[in-house]
Amino acid sequence: MNSKDTRKQFLNFFKDKGHKIVPSAPMVIKDDPTLLFTNAGMNQFKEYFLGISQSKNARVVDTQKCLRVSGKHNDLEEVGKDTYHHTMFEMLGNWSFGDYFKEDAINWAWELLTDVLKIDKDSLYVSIFEGSNDADQLEMDHEAFELWNKIVPVDRIIKGNKKDNFWEMGDQGPCGPCSEIHVDIRSKEEKAKVSGASLVNQDHPQVVEIWNLVFMQYNRKANGSLESLPAKHVDTGMGFERLCMVLQGVQSNYDTDIFTPIIREIETITNSDYGKNEEVDIAIRVISDHIRAVSFSIADGQLPSNTGAGYVIRRILRRAVRYGFTFLNTKEPFMFRLVKVLTGSLGDAFPELKEQKQLIENVIKEEEYSFLKTLDQGLVLLDSIIANTKGETVDGGKAFELYDTFGFPIDLTALILSEKGYKLDEVGFDKAMQKQKNRSKSASEISKEDWEILQDDNEQEFVGYDMLDVEVKITKYRKVVSKKDGTQFQLVFNLTPFYAEGGGQVGDKGYLEDVHGDVVYITDTKKENNEIIHFAKNLPKHLGESFKAVVDKKQRSRTEANHTATHLLHQALREILGKHVEQKGSSVHSKYLRFDFSHFSKLTSDELREVENFVNARIDGQLQLQENRNVPMKDAIEEGAMALFGEKYGDAVRTIKFGQSIELCGGTHVKNTGDIWQFKIKSEGAVAAGIRRIEAITGDAVKDFHVDNDTLLTKIKDALGNSQDPVKSLVGLQEENSSLKKQVAELLKDKAKNLKGDLLQELEEVNGVQFLAKHIDLDAGGIKDLCFDIGSNKDNLFLLFGAEQDGKALLSCYVSKELVTAKGLNAGAIVRELGKYIQGGGGGQPFFATAGGKNPAGIAEALEKAKVYLTK
Numbered sequence: 001m002n003s004k005d006t007r008k009q010f011l012n013f014f015k016d017k018g019h020k021i022v023p024s025a026p027m028v029i030k031d032d033p034t035l036l037f038t039n040a041g042m043n044q045f046k047e048y049f050l051g052i053s054q055s056k057n058a059r060v061v062d063t064q065k066c067l068r069v070s071g072k073h074n075d076l077e078e079v080g081k082d083t084y085h086h087t088m089f090e091m092l093g094n095w096s097f098g099d100y101f102k103e104d105a106i107n108w109a110w111e112l113l114t115d116v117l118k119i120d121k122d123s124l125y126v127s128i129f130e131g132s133n134d135a136d137q138l139e140m141d142h143e144a145f146e147l148w149n150k151i152v153p154v155d156r157i158i159k160g161n162k163k164d165n166f167w168e169m170g171d172q173g174p175c176g177p178c179s180e181i182h183v184d185i186r187s188k189e190e191k192a193k194v195s196g197a198s199l200v201n202q203d204h205p206q207v208v209e210i211w212n213l214v215f216m217q218y219n220r221k222a223n224g225s226l227e228s229l230p231a232k233h234v235d236t237g238m239g240f241e242r243l244c245m246v247l248q249g250v251q252s253n254y255d256t257d258i259f260t261p262i263i264r265e266i267e268t269i270t271n272s273d274y275g276k277n278e279e280v281d282i283a284i285r286v287i288s289d290h291i292r293a294v295s296f297s298i299a300d301g302q303l304p305s306n307t308g309a310g311y312v313i314r315r316i317l318r319r320a321v322r323y324g325f326t327f328l329n330t331k332e333p334f335m336f337r338l339v340k341v342l343t344g345s346l347g348d349a350f351p352e353l354k355e356q357k358q359l360i361e362n363v364i365k366e367e368e369y370s371f372l373k374t375l376d377q378g379l380v381l382l383d384s385i386i387a388n389t390k391g392e393t394v395d396g397g398k399a400f401e402l403y404d405t406f407g408f409p410i411d412l413t414a415l416i417l418s419e420k421g422y423k424l425d426e427v428g429f430d431k432a433m434q435k436q437k438n439r440s441k442s443a444s445e446i447s448k449e450d451w452e453i454l455q456d457d458n459e460q461e462f463v464g465y466d467m468l469d470v471e472v473k474i475t476k477y478r479k480v481v482s483k484k485d486g487t488q489f490q491l492v493f494n495l496t497p498f499y500a501e502g503g504g505q506v507g508d509k510g511y512l513e514d515v516h517g518d519v520v521y522i523t524d525t526k527k528e529n530n531e532i533i534h535f536a537k538n539l540p541k542h543l544g545e546s547f548k549a550v551v552d553k554k555q556r557s558r559t560e561a562n563h564t565a566t567h568l569l570h571q572a573l574r575e576i577l578g579k580h581v582e583q584k585g586s587s588v589h590s591k592y593l594r595f596d597f598s599h600f601s602k603l604t605s606d607e608l609r610e611v612e613n614f615v616n617a618r619i620d621g622q623l624q625l626q627e628n629r630n631v632p633m634k635d636a637i638e639e640g641a642m643a644l645f646g647e648k649y650g651d652a653v654r655t656i657k658f659g660q661s662i663e664l665c666g667g668t669h670v671k672n673t674g675d676i677w678q679f680k681i682k683s684e685g686a687v688a689a690g691i692r693r694i695e696a697i698t699g700d701a702v703k704d705f706h707v708d709n710d711t712l713l714t715k716i717k718d719a720l721g722n723s724q725d726p727v728k729s730l731v732g733l734q735e736e737n738s739s740l741k742k743q744v745a746e747l748l749k750d751k752a753k754n755l756k757g758d759l760l761q762e763l764e765e766v767n768g769v770q771f772l773a774k775h776i777d778l779d780a781g782g783i784k785d786l787c788f789d790i791g792s793n794k795d796n797l798f799l800l801f802g803a804e805q806d807g808k809a810l811l812s813c814y815v816s817k818e819l820v821t822a823k824g825l826n827a828g829a830i831v832r833e834l835g836k837y838i839q840g841g842g843g844g845q846p847f848f849a850t851a852g853g854k855n856p857a858g859i860a861e862a863l864e865k866a867k868v869y870l871t872k
C-alpha cells in the first residue's frame with residue numbers, strides 16, 4: 001500500500017469512529033515560549049489537556065508535522081545513522097478530550113493495525129506501565145493490562161518502566177501511563193533464533209515502536225507531586241514513516257515510497273549509489289531526511305538565521321551539506337535541486353510546499369552557497385591552526401572556535417586532522433562546548449511555581465478591541481523566576497483589555513489599580529497555551545478584589561497606527577511590485593514597523609517613493625475601519641483575504657478591511673487611516689535570498705524624524721556660514737578642497753626636488769659610507785620617495801631621516817643594497833633599535849624601513865645615534 005493511501009486510511013478509520021479530521025498545526029511554533037517546534041501531535045492541543053479551554057470536538061484525528069531536533073526530544077544525532085529516526089516526521093494521532101479512555105483507545109488501535117491494515121498479529125508486541133517505586137509510588141497500569149490481555153497473549157505484553165511507559169509533557173503539567181505498540185519486522189529465521197519480546201525497547205532497528213497510546217490522568221505540580229486530573233484524555237502518536245515501512249514490507253523507513261524518490265534524485269545528482277557503502281548510505285539518508293525538515297520549516301515561514309528556531313534550521317541544513325561535502329564529494333549547492341521531488345510526493349498532503357517551491361529552492365541554494373564558502377575558509381583556517389601546532393594534538397579550544405564562529409563541524413575537523421596525522425584534543429573541545437552550553441542554559445533557565453487559583457472562570461474574554469480600561473478580577477496567578485527577567489508574576493484575569501503579543505504585534509503595557517489607590521504595573525502581555533498572561537514585577541496587595549485594568553493608551557495607539565500601516569504597505573507592495581509579494585514576517589511596535597516579504601530584487605528609489613505615496617494616499621483618503629470578528633474562513637478567502645503559511649486559523653476568522661486592503665488579522669487597528677497621519681520608509685534591505693525587509697515609521701515618529709532632519713540641516717547651514725544653498729556650498733567646498741590638494745602635492749614635489757640638491761651637498765663620508773642623519777619636514781611618502789631618489793644618484797648610502805607630523809614622530813632609514821651585504825647593515829633592525837628614542841617601533845626591509853612613535857622630542861637623539869652603526 002502506498003503512503004498516500006495509508007495516511008488516508010488512518011484518518012478515515014477514526015473519522016468513522018466519530019473523530020473530526022483536523023489539519024496539522026504549523027511545525028514552527030510562534031506563540032509558545034516553552035517550545036520552538038512542534039515535537040508531538042499533542043502540542044497544538046495543550047490548552048485542552050491543561051483545562052484552559054474546551055475543544056469543540058471531543059474526538060479529533062490528524063497527521064502532525066513534527067520536528068525533533070532540540071529540547072526534550074532531540075533525535076538529530078541518530079538521524080541517518082539508524083533507519084527509523086527522522087528530524088521531521090509525520091505523527092498520526094487520535095485524541096479524546098475527556099471522552100473515551102483506555103478501552104476504546106486500545107481496541108481501536110488493535111483493530112486498525114490488525115483488521116484494517118492487516119499487520120500480522122504475531123509480529124506485534126505491546127507494553128504497559130509497571131508502576132514505580134520512587135517518590136510517586138505509582139501502581140502498575142492494571143486497567144491497560146487487563147484490556148490488552150483480552151486480545152493479546154500474555155507473553156506479548158511487556159511491562160515497562162517510567163522512562164518508556166510514563167509520558168510527561170514537561171516538568172509540570174498533564175501526564176500519565178502509556179502503552180506502546182512495537183513491531184518485529186525480522187525474518188522468520190531470526191525470529192526463531194531470538195524472541196522479539198527480548199528486543200523490545202532495545203534500540204533494535206527491526207523491532208521498533210510504532211505507536212504510543214498515552215492515557216493522561218495526572219497533573220504534575222511544581223513541587224513534583226501528582227494530582228488526578230478531573231477529565232481524562234487520550235493522546236496517541238504513531239510514526240507515519242515507520243508504519244509505511246511495516247506495510248510496504250521493507251526494512252528501513254528510507255526504503256518506503258516516502259524517501260525512495262528523493263534518494264534516487266540524490267544518486268543522480270551526486271553520481272553515487274545507495275546501498276553499497278555504509279558511509280555513503282548515511283550521507284544519503286541524512287540529506288534525504290534533512291531536506292524535508294528544512295523545506296517544511298521554510299514553508300512555515302521560518303527561514304535559516306543566526307538565532308532561535310532559525311539557527312536550528314541553519315544547523316540542520318549545514319549538517320546535510322557537510323555530509324554531502326565529505327562523503328559524496330559535492331562542492332556546489334545541490335540540495336535545492338531536491339525540493340522538486342519533495343513537493344512532487346508531499347505537495348498534495350501539504351500544499352504549503354507546492355505553493356512556495358520557488359522560495360524554498362532560492363533560500364536553500366543561497367544557504368548552501370554561503371556555507372560552502374564558510375567550509376572553504378574553515379579549511380584555510382584549520383591549515384593555519386595545524387601550522388601553529390606544536391606536537392601532534394590540536395588544541396580543543398581552537399577547534400571549538402572554528403566550530404562556534406564559522407559553523408565548521410567538529411567531526412569534519414577531526415576527520416581532516418586524522419588524515420594529516422594529527423589528533424584532536426576532544427576533552428578540551430567538550431569542555432569549551434560545555435562552558436558555552438552552561439552559559440546559555442543558565443541565561444534561559446526559568447522556574448515556575450504552580451498557579452494559585454483565586455476563582456473559577458471558564459473563559460477569559462479579550463475586550464481590548466473596544467475598551468482600554470475595564471474592571472477585572474484576577475482568576476489565577478503564579479511566580480516565575482528567570483535569570484534574564486528576575487522575579488515576575490503572571491496574572492490571568494476574568495476578562496482583559498490587554499492585547500497579548502501575537503500576529504507580529506507587541507503586547508500591551510499598562511497598570512492595575514484597586515479602590516485603595518494601589519497600583520501595579522503590567523509590563524507585558526503574552527499568550528501561553530492560548531491564555532492571556534499579564535506580567536507584573538509585583539503582586540497586587542488585595543488579590544481578591546476588583547481592579548481597574550488600564551492599557552497604556554499612547555503605546556497602544558502608536559502600535560495601532562503601525563499595524564494598519566503594515567496592512568497598507570502589504571497592499572502597496574502587491575499592487576506596485578506584483579502579486580508574487582507575500583508576507584514573510586512582520587513586527588509591529590509602538591515606535592516602528594518591520595515587514596518582510598518575498599521579492600527577488602532590491603527596490604529602486606522610485607519604487608520606494610511609489611510605495612510611500614500609495615500608503616500616504618490611503619492615509620489622506622481617511623478610510624474607515626471595517627472589522628468583522630466572526631467570518632467563516634471560506635468567505636474571508638473568497639472576499640480576497642490571504643491566509644499566511646505557518647499561521648493557525650480557526651473555522652471562523654476576523655477580517656480587517658481598509659478600502660481594498662483586506663487581511664485576516666487578530667491585531668488592533670486605528671478606526672480611520674487618517675489617524676496614522678504620515679507614513680515614511682526608513683530602510684529597505686535583504687534578509688535572505690528572495691526576501692526583502694522594509695522598516696517604516698508613522699505618526700509622531702515621522703514628526704520626530706522631520707524635526708531631527710530639520711535640526712541637522714540648520715546645523716549644516718550654520719557650519720557653512722549660514723548658506724542659503726548648502727548643497728551648492730558643499731559642492732563648492734569639495735571642489736576647492738580637491739584643487740588645493742593638487743596644489744599641495746605639486747608644492748611638496750618641488751620642495752623635495754630642492755631638498756634633494758641640498759641634501760646631496762650635506763652627505764658626509766664615514767668609513768667609506770655616504771652618510772646623512774637629519775630632521776626634515778616632509779610626510780612619510782615624501783621621505784620615502786626622497787630616499788630612493790637620492791639612492792639612485794649615490795652608492796654606498798646610509799640615510800636616517802626624522803620627521804614630525806601631527807604630534808607623532810617618524811624615523812625613515814635607507815641603506816644601499818650593497819651595504820646590506822658588505823657591512824651587514826639592516827634598515828629594519830636599525831629603526832627597531834632607534835625606535836625606543838621616539839617611544840615606538842617599526843620595521844621593514846633591510847634596505848628601507850620606518851618606525852613611528854609618540855615622542856617627537858626623541859628624534860634628535862635617534863639621529864645622533866645613527867653614526868654609531870658605521871663606526872661599530
Ligand code: ATP
Binds near residue numbers: 087210237238240
Ligand atoms: P523512540 O523510542 O523510537 O525514539 P519515542 O518514544 O521517542 O520513540 P514517542 O515520543 O512516543 O516516541 O512518539 C510517538 C511515535 O512517533 C513513536 O511511536 C514513533 O513511531 C514515532 N517517532 C518518534 N520519534 C520519531 C522520529 N525521530 N522519527 C520518526 N518517527 C518517530
Ligand code: MG
Binds near residue numbers: 075
Ligand atoms: Mg525518541
